[in-house]
Every structure is written in C-alpha cells, then in structure tokens.
Amino acid sequence: MSIEDSPTEIGGSEADFTPEVEIENQDSQLRAHPHLPSINVATELLSASGWSISHDDGDRYEIKSNPQAEAAAKCSSVSVRLLAHEHSFGFTPTDKHVGHISADNRYVEFALKAVESRFGRGQIHLDVGCSHALRSNDHPSLFPNARTHLGMAEPGPAIWAHVHSPRARTCIEISAASASMAFQMLEAEARWGSPWSRDGRELTRFYSIKIRFENDLGRPVALHVAEELARSLLFEAAASLRTSTSLIPRMERGSYHARIASRLATLRFPVARFNDQAAALFQLASDRFNQTVLNRYILYYQSVEYYLPLHDRKAAIQQIRRTLHSPLFSLSDDEDVLSLIGILGRQSSKSERDSFVDLVADSVGSDRIMNWLTQLERSVPEHFTKRGPIKHVTTLSSKDTSRDIVKQVANRIYDVRCRIVHSKAGGGKEGIEAIFPGDREANAMQPDLELLRVVAIEVISGFGSPLTLAGAMDTDARNDA
Secondary structure, three states: OOOOOOOOOEOOOOOOOOOOOOOOOOOHHHHHOOOOOOHHHHHHHHHHOOOEEEEOOOOOEEEEOOOOOOOOEEEOHHHHHHHHHHHOOOOEEOOOEOEEEOOOOOEEEEEEEOOOOOOOOOOEOOOOOOOOOOOOOOHHHHOOOHHHHHOOOOOOOOOOEEEEEOOOOEEEEEEEOOHHHHHHHHHHHHHHOOOOOOEHHHHHOOEEEEEEEOOOOOHHHHHHHHHHHHHHHHHHHHHHHOOOOEEOEOOOHHHHHOOOOOOOOOOOOOOEEOOHHHHHHHHHHOOOOOOOHHHHHHHHHHHHHOOHHHHHHHHHHHHHHHHHHOOOOOOOOHHHHHHHHHHHHHHHOOOHHHHHHHHHHHHOOHHHHHHHHHHHHHHOOOOOOOOOOOOOOOOOOOOOOOOOHHHHHHHHHHHHHHHHHOOOHHHHHHOOOOOOOOOHHHHOOHHHHHHHHHHHHHHHHHOOEEOOHHHHHHHHHHHHO
C-alpha cells in the first residue's frame, strides 16, 4: 500500500536550515480534560487489569504495570488518570520496535531514541486543513501526549510537529510520548540497567512518532505502513533539519540480561596507561544510550583492530630475534637467511582475519574465554549455537574441547563484523545478507557485543604500559623548590 507524499513542508530555506519547532500549548486546564476518568475510576480500572497502584502521601501514587515489574514510578493522580484513559485504546506491543498499536488498528505509536531538545531556528509549516482539529480539545485524545496532559513546560520547550496528507487521510505527529509509551520506556531502562528517576515528571521526557489512519487497515497492514511512514519522515527530518533520532528496536527478552559480570566493583587508582586512540574508541562504544548496537560493535572492533599492525610487527620481530639467537642459525647458510625473509613474507601476506585471530589468541587466555562464555550461555543458552539468532557465523560452545575456543571466538567476532560492514544489496557475491539496524539479528546482538567488549578490554590492557608518575612528580617538586 502506498501513501501519497504529504503536501506539508518541514524546514526553512537553504541559508537557514535549522527550523524551530512549534511549541504545544501547555495549558494547565488540560489537567481537567473531559476524556480523563476520575482518580477512583482510574485506580479501579488499572487494578482490574493487573496494574499495581499504591497511594503515597498527598497527590503521589506508586504505579507498576504488574506487581512483579522491575520498574515503578511515583506519579501524580493525573498520570494515573492518563494511563487509565489510554488503557481504553487497547494497546498491544508492536513486533519489531518499541511501540504499540490500538485495538482498532487506527493508531500506531513508536518510541524515539535520542530526540534533541530543540530542532533549531525557523518554522515548521502545518497543514491547516488537518481533519483532526489540531487546536481542539479532542486532539490530545487522538494523539495522547503525556506532557500536554500533565501541563509540563519545564525543563524546556516541547518538540511538536504534525503533518497531514488529505489524500491518504493520515496524520503523523512527533511529540512527547503518551503516558503508556513513556512507562514502557521506564521499564525498558530498568531492564537495561540505566539510572532513572522515580519522579512522575519522568513520563514527560520521552518522545514518540504517532501515526493515525482514518480507517482500520488491519494490524499487519497498519504496522507495515506506519513503519514505512515513520522511517521516511525521520529520514527526511535528518536530511532537512539535521536531527538525530530513530525508532528503537525491540530486543529479545534474554538480551537485556546477557551481560558479563565485572570483576571490579569499584574504580581503582590507575596502574597503567593505555593508547589514547584505542581507549577513545572503546569509551565511545560504551555509550549504550546514544549508539546503536551495530555502531557499538564496530567501535569495539576498531579498538581491537587498532593493534593489528603493532601485533604483526611484534610477532615478526620476536620470530626473527628467536631465529637469530639460535645457535643453529648461520649467516653463511643461504637457507637460514631465506628463513628470515620467509618470516617477513608470511606476516605481510596474512589476511586481516588471520591477523585478527592471532592477535586475540595471543592476548586473551582460554580460561578467561571459557569463563565469559559460560556466563553468557546461562543467560542465552542457544545464542551461540546453530539455533541462535545470528546466522552465517562461527558457532561456540564452552563444552566443546575439540576446538581452540579463543580462536573460535575471534573467528565469530570477525564473522559478525563482516556481516555488518559488508552491507551490499542482496548480500553481494557471497549471497549472505548483511545485518542492518532494526532487523531481528541486530536486535539480538547483545551477547555478541558483550563477548567482543571483554575481548577488547583484554587486548587494550595487554598493550598497556606501567604508569610512572613518581619520577614526574619528583621532578615537579624539585622545580617548585
């Protein structure tokens, strides 16, 4: 099904390419919106649906989606009423992304990642012929927006854009997420292990893209069309407004917990210095809130890849030195001299895969690898097997002692890397499709990311050098004297 291009325009002139957003009216009178049930009715409705709601002092309520949920939020009565109102939409989760669809298949909402606090200067032009009466009291009901209902204008202006296609009879809106969607994000952040506030105002800090159709298209068609519209609009926003936001992939449940426990519970005083460039790549890869899992994987890989020429050079020097020091070596023997040339030739002709495998094998102990792999297998038992979600890569098993486990891990890391960077249409001449952002394999990559992360730590640490601060501090003390 195709959707006609919207006649609305987003953006300013070429000279002024950073438009301002239209600020949604934060009228506090919307707290008494007629669509919201009373607090008593809201509490009864949510409790009957399995939510856990307890009343604190004053106008504060602690709410959970169920008594065993990992996330709870302390919110005002308006938040409880808003969640109960949105419950009437009959939301069910979307399949591929963090989002939900209404029971009548006319409303789809996707959470947005890393929405900027403002788009810039200029103007977003709105289609005044929108059938949903943008400024009417009914609009917040059709496009639920927690910030609007809660009357929150702080800490900054709300992002708000609405475009409409009269021919397709479809509207798309970028605005603060609905309370239901915001609560999904709070629960997801709890699973990801991020620090998050229990203040009810947190419901207003998430943003989403909302698509409303005039008719019921059926769930499969509605989700397909909504995803296409969302992706297209976000690409155009990136091209026109230089924004940076995207849909959030829905990860498999086990991926949230597939983490290797750190041996260090606290920071220690530094005892070694590490290469600045490799450390910078590793630190950027550790930003799990502003990087996609594919970006993080490549950055971790690059932090290891940095050492490939250094390791090959070091290996060649060690082999040559070992040969020269041997009492069996003779400079007058042509074969012995040619053996030195052969060492250099083998190093220079190695493939990148062989160099990477050798680097990991020389930097990481098999006992460490077995320990890490065993930890991950407890969380996701089938992930590294043939039945796992990542196809066309080396399989791993901590129980298989017939193979060099370190080299197998290195080969799997390289296999995954190739499937990310070789993103040719149709899989190129190999015929193996790449891993793209948002697809099923990308959403299931957390265990592989964890394994690469700890390999990167070992490699970077192996090339570290002792910190020698004492001499420098003594010199400074003498200079001060």
